[in-house]
Every structure is written in C-alpha cells, then in structure tokens.
Amino acid sequence: MLIGEVARHSGVSTRMLRHYDALGLVRPTGRTAGGYREYSADDVRRIFHVESLRSLGLSLQQIGRALEDPAFTPSALVGDLIRWTEDRLAREQELLERLRAIDASAPGDWQDVLRTVELMRELDSTSAARRQQAVLARPEGESVPAELLAGAVLAESDPHVAGALRWALARSGGDGVAALAAGLRSEDAGIRRRAVLAIAEMPEAPGAVAVLGDALGDPDPTVRGHAALALGRQGVAAAVPTLVGMVVEGSHDVDAAEVLGTLSQDPERADRITTALAGELAAPTADSATRIRLIQALVELAGTSGPEILRRLAHDDDRVVALVASALLRVLEERSRTNRADEDS
Structure with a gap:
C-alpha cells in the first residue's frame, strides 16, 4: 500500500507519515521499483498503535519507547499522564472562570x-x-x-x-x-x-x-447556626429547632436567644418556642450550665409562659438553677411593673 493510500485509509497525513519514517517510528517495510514507500498490513497496524498512544497524550519519543522496549511498563507513565491532564484541566477551568x-x-x-x-x-x-x-x-x-x-x-x-x-x-x-x-x-x-x-x-x-x-440540614453545626440566625432574623419559623439547639449546645447561644425572642413576638411562635425550651429544660441529660442557658433564653421571650416556668424553676432541686431562675424572675417582674407604670402615666 503506497503512502497516499495509507493516508486516505488511516487519516494520517502523508507529511506525518514521512515524519514517522524519519524518526524510525513507523518505517515502511518495502519500496516500489520507483523508490516509493510501500506499507505492509503490519506497518498500517503500527500506525494505528502510534495514533492510539498519541491520543492519550504521549510524546512521539514515549511512543517509540513503548513500542520498542519489551520491559516498558505503562502504569507509571499513565499515572504521570493523569496528573498532567488534571493540572491542564485545572488551568483551563481557572481560565474559563x-x-x-x-x-x-x-x-x-x-x-x-x-x-x-x-x-x-x-x-x-x-x-x-x-x-x-x-x-x-x-x-x-x-x-x-x-x-x-x-x-x-x-x-x-x-x-x-x-x-x-x-x-x-x-x-x-x-x-x-x-x-x-x-x-x-x-x-x-x-x-x-x-x-x-x-x-x-x-x-x-x-x-x-x-x-x-x-x-x-448541613452536617456542620457552624453552617447550620449561621443559616438559622439569618433566617430567624427574617422571621422564618423553620429556624427555631436549630436556634434552640444552639442554646442547648452553647454555640452562639446569646445570639440565638435574642433571635428566638424576636420570633416570639408572634403568639403562635412564642408557644412553639416556649414548649421547645421547656422540653430541653426537662431533659434528663441537661446539666446545670445547659439549663441556665435555657432559662436565660426564656427571659427573652414574649408572652406569659416564660415567667410561669421560672416560678417553678425557682424551687428546683438544683440550687444554682433555682437561684438563677429566682433572680431572672425578679427582673421580669420589675420590668412588668415598670411597663404598667408607663402605660398608666
């Protein structure tokens, strides 16, 4: 098969075939009487092998080694090609961005x-x-x-x-x-x-x-917390469970309590929030520090349920909890008297 016919069947240009010949990569096994290159079926197969390896990104020098050296193993070279390709894609992605x-x-x-x-x-x-x-x-x-x-x-x-x-x-x-x-x-x-x-x-x-x-729903508590604070400030009730959890965990609990207080301006939300905090207060796993944070959050809420819970907690078996509840209850009662006096005047 002459070079022009090989080029038509393989899709490899005659110029590239001559280049392969000059490099010793694919040398035609025969010559015509006129001196033209004549390729055998094995030569054509070798051309396709070369093109296949080129499609993987191998250089012509690497292809020559791969085809001639029986001890040449592809694993290391393929690993290098993967890394080079990943680097190139990263650069192109950066350019695209x-x-x-x-x-x-x-x-x-x-x-x-x-x-x-x-x-x-x-x-x-x-x-x-x-x-x-x-x-x-x-x-x-x-x-x-x-x-x-x-x-x-x-x-x-x-x-x-x-x-x-x-x-x-x-x-x-x-x-x-x-x-x-x-x-x-x-x-x-x-x-x-x-x-x-x-x-x-x-x-x-x-x-x-x-x-x-x-x-x-993020698995990271910090992500959940930032989302809950932002949503709560926008009045989104779906943030309540996460905000209550932040008070329990002591993660930005002051901010969470403040946002819960804002949400509690809606009576329906106030009942829901109070119930959630009261449930955590009664949890057998809640220690003194956790219960005190929950009490402090209750003080931020609107409505009358909070003071009622504080009155019960003023007699709690945990002396520290009882003292904190009593002190905060007095604060609420004083605040209530001041508000009534302002309304009367």
Whole structure:
C-alpha cells in the first residue's frame, strides 16, 4: 500500500507519515521499483498503535519507547499522564472562570476588561492587605462582577479580607447567591461556612432564603447556626429547632436567644418556642450550665409562659438553677411593673 493510500485509509497525513519514517517510528517495510514507500498490513497496524498512544497524550519519543522496549511498563507513565491532564484541566477551568467573570462584568471596552483582569490579579495576591485594598479601594460607582467576588469569598481564609469581600459582594447588586450556593455543596466545611456567612449578609437577595433553608440540614453545626440566625432574623419559623439547639449546645447561644425572642413576638411562635425550651429544660441529660442557658433564653421571650416556668424553676432541686431562675424572675417582674407604670402615666 503506497503512502497516499495509507493516508486516505488511516487519516494520517502523508507529511506525518514521512515524519514517522524519519524518526524510525513507523518505517515502511518495502519500496516500489520507483523508490516509493510501500506499507505492509503490519506497518498500517503500527500506525494505528502510534495514533492510539498519541491520543492519550504521549510524546512521539514515549511512543517509540513503548513500542520498542519489551520491559516498558505503562502504569507509571499513565499515572504521570493523569496528573498532567488534571493540572491542564485545572488551568483551563481557572481560565474559563476568569473569562466568565470578565463576560459577567459586561465590559464596554478593553479598558473595562483590563480593570477586571487587574482586580483578579490583586485578589490572587499573597498579601492579605493587598487583597483587602483591591476591594475597599475601588472607585465609587465602578462595578465589580458578583461572580468574581463570590469566588474570592469562597477561597478567602483571612477573616479581615473575607469581611471586606462579603461587604463588597452584598453591595455589588449582582447575583452572587448562585455562585455562593455552589460553595454550600462543597465537601470542604470551611468553604461552606464562608458561603453561608456571605449569603447571611444579603438575606433579601433573590433565592437567599431558599438556599439558607437548605443549609439548615448541613452536617456542620457552624453552617447550620449561621443559616438559622439569618433566617430567624427574617422571621422564618423553620429556624427555631436549630436556634434552640444552639442554646442547648452553647454555640452562639446569646445570639440565638435574642433571635428566638424576636420570633416570639408572634403568639403562635412564642408557644412553639416556649414548649421547645421547656422540653430541653426537662431533659434528663441537661446539666446545670445547659439549663441556665435555657432559662436565660426564656427571659427573652414574649408572652406569659416564660415567667410561669421560672416560678417553678425557682424551687428546683438544683440550687444554682433555682437561684438563677429566682433572680431572672425578679427582673421580669420589675420590668412588668415598670411597663404598667408607663402605660398608666
């Protein structure tokens, strides 16, 4: 089979076939009377072997070794190819994200593109101060792509820089919630925590409440806690069980009690919250410290159920619990007398 016919059947150009011949990779076994290359069936099979290995990313030198050296084992080389391919895909994914961020900024001219690229470079700086200034020192009115800020929020570990990024994202006016929601699906609890903190600072953004509601089921208690505090401040009753759990566990319990107090302004919610706290107070596993936190949370609630529970606890077998309940009951009674006096006057 002459070179032109081989090229037509194999899809390999005559130029590449000559290159293979020059390298000694695929040498035709015969020549015609006129000196033209003549390929046998084995030569054509070798061409397909070469092309198959090229499709895996092997260099021609590596292919030559693989085909000629009987002791050549593919496992190490395939492992290297996997790592090189993963690195290349990571670089291309990073480039894709950068291009999407530039496109999302709706650049009007190349100066806009250059400003966005410069911001990307500053946000990638190893200096925390420089990353922070990249956000805080932006000219008034200059838009920053929400997707770019969201990505930076998810990657930022420095608390001061992260705060600046969340502040800028909340004021960007863009749809950063979708990008942050992707962070909540990460296996890394740190990324999920950064995502929920950022969404909590813009709870009125479209889709934020739904995303925070899903975060109530997160396996990480910190993520659940941030979501519950944000939802509770928005008046979402679904946050109540998590908030009560935060009081029990002593995790941001003061904040949780304050939010429960706000939610209790609704009489139906007040009964539900009081019942939940009372149930935890009666739990046999609740120690003194836990019961005291629950008592303090009861004081924050609206309605009359809280004082009634405190009166019973003033005679509790646990002396410390009884003393705290008595003291807080006096505070509530004094507050009630002051309120009545103000109403009468």
